[in-house]
Amino acid sequence: MKAIDWELAAVGGYYTAINFSKLFKNPQPPRFKKEGWFGKDTKHMGVDKLAHAYSTYIVSELLYHRLKNKTNDAPGIEWTAAALASGIMMWSEAFDSIEPDSGWSWEDVAMNTAGAGFSVLRNAVPGLDEKIDYRMMVKPNEDIYTISGQKHFEQQRYFFAIKPAGFKGMEDSPLRFTELHVGYHAKDFLYEDRDAGIEPKRHIFVGVGLNFNELLFKRSKSKTMRTVGEVTTYFQPPYSALHVNVTE
Incomplete structure (x- = not known):
């Protein structure tokens, strides 16, 4: 983590900045919300779930490539990048939990994990990328x-x-x-x-x-x-x- 402290601060700062206004828009006590997956009765028909996977995947890939450069491709960095990306996205999800018309969605967290997991797979299996x-x-x-x-x-x-x-x-x-x-x-x-x-x-x-x-x-x-x-x-x-x- 120390090798990419500035990169980590930048990504974490970005997600904090885009969510910060939610603290001033009638915030509610943190709560859960069941959003569903890809059903026709869901708000975004599941596209938002793929967006969660993609966002976490991109953050994980970004941190992985920075770690690869900064640590001379040290073993296990794909797991470090994925864990950090997942943590950042959970921080972002925490802001959703206080929105009046939203909440903490375990479906979002699952798709975040899937995106980070695909990044691990792609970088751990030789040639898969x-x-x-x-x-x-x-x-x-x-x-x-x-x-x-x-x-x-x-x-x-x-x-x-x-x-x-x-x-x-x-x-x-x-x-x-x-x-x-x-x-x-x-x-x-x-x-x-x-x-x-x-x-x-x-x-x-x-x-x-x-x-x-x-x-x-x-x-x-x-x-x-x-x-x-x-x-x-x-x-x-x-x-x-x-x-x-x-x-x-």
């Missing part, structure tokens, strides 16, 4: 991206990207520039949609996309360009993949 990513893609709307409320969840697609480039025998083939995607998104769950009698829809999708890191950045001599390439292993640029719903 070259084979699979957990990503988010945002579909732009009239605001480009709606910062808060339900709309930004409707814009988000979460998926696993399986990368041929990481498999033996395909690392030098043209297939290394492509990926297979399997994921989930939902729509028509906004309050105005429900009030209008529109049925919420959940979609599991499959598709193909471009491996931008392999295509543009991985072999670059520029450290900046390689860093940009790393970003594309966590975030899929919009309109850069073809997805087809397999459930309606």
Whole structure:
């Protein structure tokens, strides 16, 4: 932890800052709230649960890579990063527990743990990070991206990207520039949609996309360009993949 004290303070400070205002918006005594998972009767149709897993995964990955750099890849750092990320997200969840219309959600905590766990798996199993990513893609709307409320969840697609480039025998083939995607998104769950009698829809999708890191950045001599390439292993640029719903 001492090796990444500044990074840890920055991430912890960020989540404190974005939640701090909840202390002044009619805070209630801490309590629990059962939010459900992916049911049509849930507020965000489960997209928020995948967002929790993704956020914890990103924080865990960030801390892992900083630890890897600062400790010369010491053994066990993937567990340290995941534990710290989970702790930060539990701190954030504590703020939800005092909101008038929210509460401590064990479903959120479970998905946070799943995101941290995937980070551990991806960094502990040799070569797995070259084979699979957990990503988010945002579909732009009239605001480009709606910062808060339900709309930004409707814009988000979460998926696993399986990368041929990481498999033996395909690392030098043209297939290394492509990926297979399997994921989930939902729509028509906004309050105005429900009030209008529109049925919420959940979609599991499959598709193909471009491996931008392999295509543009991985072999670059520029450290900046390689860093940009790393970003594309966590975030899929919009309109850069073809997805087809397999459930309606």
